[in-house]
Amino acid sequence: MIISNQQDNEMEHLNKRIQTVAVLGAGAVGCYLIAGLAPKLGENLWIIAEGSRKERLKKEGLTINDRQLSLCVKTPQEAKGADLLIVAVKYGSLEGSLDAIEQIVDDETIVMSVMNGVDSEEIIGHRIGMQHMMYSMIKIASERTGHCVRFNPEVTEGVYFGEADGSLSWRVAAIENLFNDSGVRFHISEDILKKIWAKYALNISMNLPQAIIGCGLGGYRDSAYVMDISTKLKDEVVAVALAVGIDIREEKAASFDGRTVSPKARFSTLQDLDAKRHTEVDMFSGVLVRLGKQLGIPTPYNALALDIIKALEEKNDGRFDYQ
Known part of the structure; x- marks a missing residue:
């Protein structure tokens, strides 16, 4: 029996689990994912920041729904090889974030861009390779006031994700396993585009x-x-x-x-x-x-x-x- 490279890759990664997650962008959208994943991942959830912003986040944490959350903050270099990178920056900051994204990603890193719009995956994929990209979007009504972010978890639909070709790949299964038993609501889509x-x-x-x-x-x-x-x-x-x-x-x-x-x-x-x-x-x-x-x-x-x-x-x- 002849097994294609894609089938061989699926079999090799069949039981792959996501153990480390890096989040680039701690605004209204990023905070939803941080709040949902922190209890499950603990120190394996890394917030990406550098310089004075890194020191501020380490010292002050984030205030999400009036709850103070301590963070594990890493530079892009320190987060190299994260299993999953979630990009949640503002669109105007995306081009300036590409160097950091490239520093975090290694051969096995999956990248999800939960930014609004229709071209962030291509912008990121052009730099690091489209093979890393998992198409995704998020539906959330949130509000940022100063350093505080608020959202209503009861009415938040959460993250939609899927492969561009609609396949239920090992990467889809790994992200599903990550979001299961977390505070992140999610939907697997076979028509994500x-x-x-x-x-x-x-x-x-x-x-x-x-x-x-x-x-x-x-x-x-x-x-x-x-x-x-x-x-x-x-x-x-x-x-x-x-x-x-x-x-x-x-x-x-x-x-x-x-x-x-x-x-x-x-x-x-x-x-x-x-x-x-x-x-x-x-x-x-x-x-x-x-x-x-x-x-x-x-x-x-x-x-x-x-x-x-x-x-x-x-x-x-x-x-x-x-x-």
Whole structure:
């Protein structure tokens, strides 16, 4: 019987277990995973940081849902060879994190990028090799205030992950085993690329209109104009997705899966503007506009959203203020 290299690799790693996990990015998303994995992994959960930030995290830890959590903090060099690396940085920090990612990864390291957007796996994989990448996304409503992160574990859907080809590989089994009996909710997806693009459409259509207008979630319910902007932004994502071979037309436009969400809820882009931080609009409309140009798909609503939010960032930076 002839066994392919892929089958041979699967057999070799059949009982592989993930024993060490490195997390790069301890913001709102990273904190959910840190809080969920810390009780199970203890000192084998490594938070990646360098310099003064490393010293601060070692001294102060993290405050998650009003609970202080002590951390095992390592530099990228110290974390070399982690079984799993979870990348949860802001999109604007990704390019600057590639050196650290490369230092952590060895031949056997699995890498999951739980960042929003549709291109972080390719950006990371271009540096370290796509064979390391496990496609993933996360659904969580969280909020960062200063050094404190809060989320409601009861309504958090958690991490979705899977191989790009839908196979139930040894890597999928190893991550499933890791998340079992932890505080991380997870879902194995045999169509993870569609899931990622559907969430991308949801983020663009629900994050950006409220950020531009400065309103809570209730604005979509109360204003036909807000909802119309949302719909047109999403339609452009659907068109670009189709052009790259991913059909999300039947995906729900804006579902909160029955959860009760306050009409005052403010998603991440508006949270960033409120706190005078730069947003991730480059990852949202910025990437979509670029893909649209490459594919010949018009994206005028996303182009306008990009310009408006970039202008709001400049205003927050003090570049102009003529009130």
